[in-house]
Amino acid sequence: MVGATLALVGLLVSLYLWLWKIGVLGSIVCFNDGCETVQLSQHSEAFGIPVAFFGVAGYLVLLIVSLVGLQPRWAERPEPTLAVVAGSALGVAYSAYLTYLEAAVIHAWCQWCVISAVIITAIFVTALAGLRNLRRSFRAA
Amino acid sequence: MAQARSLKPFYIGLGLIAAAGLAAIWMARQSNAARTAAREVDPVPVNAAGFQGYVLGSDTAPVEILEFADFECGACGYFAVLSGPDVKSRLVNTGRVRWRFRDFPIDGHLNAPIAHQAAACAGEQGRFWDMHDQIFFNQSGWARDRRPARRLKEYARTVGLQMDQYDECMEQQRHTARIAAGKQEGLALGVNSTPSFIIGGVLVIGALPYDSVLALVERAERALQP
Numbered sequence: 001m002v003g004a005t006l007a008l009v010g011l012l013v014s015l016y017l018w019l020w021k022i023g024v025l026g027s028i029v030c031f032n033d034g035c036e037t038v039q040l041s042q043h044s045e046a047f048g049i050p051v052a053f054f055g056v057a058g059y060l061v062l063l064i065v066s067l068v069g070l071q072p073r074w075a076e077r078p079e080p081t082l083a084v085v086a087g088s089a090l091g092v093a094y095s096a097y098l099t100y101l102e103a104a105v106i107h108a109w110c111q112w113c114v115i116s117a118v119i120i121t122a123i124f125v126t127a128l129a130g131l132r133n134l135r136r137s138f139r140a141a
Numbered sequence: 142m143a144q145a146r147s148l149k150p151f152y153i154g155l156g157l158i159a160a161a162g163l164a165a166i167w168m169a170r171q172s173n174a175a176r177t178a179a180r181e182v183d184p185v186p187v188n189a190a191g192f193q194g195y196v197l198g199s200d201t202a203p204v205e206i207l208e209f210a211d212f213e214c215g216a217c218g219y220f221a222v223l224s225g226p227d228v229k230s231r232l233v234n235t236g237r238v239r240w241r242f243r244d245f246p247i248d249g250h251l252n253a254p255i256a257h258q259a260a261a262c263a264g265e266q267g268r269f270w271d272m273h274d275q276i277f278f279n280q281s282g283w284a285r286d287r288r289p290a291r292r293l294k295e296y297a298r299t300v301g302l303q304m305d306q307y308d309e310c311m312e313q314q315r316h317t318a319r320i321a322a323g324k325q326e327g328l329a330l331g332v333n334s335t336p337s338f339i340i341g342g343v344l345v346i347g348a349l350p351y352d353s354v355l356a357l358v359e360r361a362e363r364a365l366q367p
Contacts (some may be wrong), residue, residue, distance in 0.1 A: 001151055002328075004155065005154075005155065005158065008158055008159060009154055009162070010156065012159070012162035012163070012165075012166070013156075015162075015166065016166050016169070019166065019170075022359075024170065024350070025166070025169055025170050029169060035215075035280075036214045036215030036216050036218075036219060036348075037284075039219075042281055063297075070148060070151075104280070106285070107285050108285075
């Protein structure tokens with residue numbers, strides 16, 4: 001449940017950044033002009049696609065998988081949790097790279113990107129904890 | 142079934158979070174739209190004797206977009222890159238609009254003064270708008286550079302400036318007063334952030350998407366109709 005909730009919040013944050021990037025929102029709410037600097041940098045796109053869109057897609061997948069994992073049929077099975085661990089691990093790695101770019105290359109901080117990095121890390125930790133609980137319950141059984 | 146029932150409050154909570162988030166995004170969009178039509182300002186005081194900015198488009202175009210921008214400001218870059226080409230091709234090149242650019246370097250943007258100087262020096266040779274595009278389209282390259290002059294010189298070369306004249310202009314900082322005057326005019330009009338636009342007597346702030354610019358231009362055009 002915690003993972004699904006975090007994925008939903010991450011999805012909303014990414015959606016906000018993506019909508020700004022494609023021009024749907026006129027200006028971005030930010031404590032400084034770091035969000036714009038980061039979002040306008042050459043690192044805000046990969047393969048011609050806004051990085052924020054990868055966030056939207058990734059969080060959407062994590063949300064769906066998390067919700068599937070809550071269904072009675074899947075609740076005792078490890079596959080959904082494993083999928084979330086794997087997906088969020090990728091997200092953590094990519095977020096770490098983006099955070100490095102903000103600190104060392106762009107020299108600006110986008111608060112929404114940092115929030116997203118915290119969320120994906122929290123999802124990863126939560127999924128790992130869920131996996132451990134599943135193992136324990138298997139052993140107990 | 143028992144578990145499905147127990148998940149119901151969770152689904153409701155999730156739905157509420159989703160609704161609240163989407164509503165916040167929607168409100169952010171609406172508040173931008175509201176700002177677009179926010180503030181009427183007095184007609185721009187024209188000092189016919191002084192420099193009146195860099196103009197793109199026909200003098201006879203019925204509507205003018207007056208922009209106050211800082212070359213180092215991210216939102217200004219966003220506007221120039223994403224909305225600028227559409228404004229040029231659909232509004233300026235069709236004779237509907239005249240686009241006037243005024244310098245408004247923000248204090249604290251350390252590389253902004255030299256970028257404005259470089260654009261002004263290009264303006265001396267009639268290439269302001271080419272340099273404007275180079276500077277904005279490459280903003281992430283020079284804005285954080287500790288030696289931006291080198292990069293700006295590359296852009297000057299790219300747009301085909303006479304480099305001797307450009308170098309002399311940059312060395313003498315020939316247009317510092319003109320740049321300061323642009324900012325003073327903006328301040329007098331109530332501009333306090335960039336980019337700011339005055340279109341048909343309405344001051345709007347922020348990196349407007351093309352649709353918002355078009356809406357304001359159409360509004361100005363309607364106001365001109367008898």
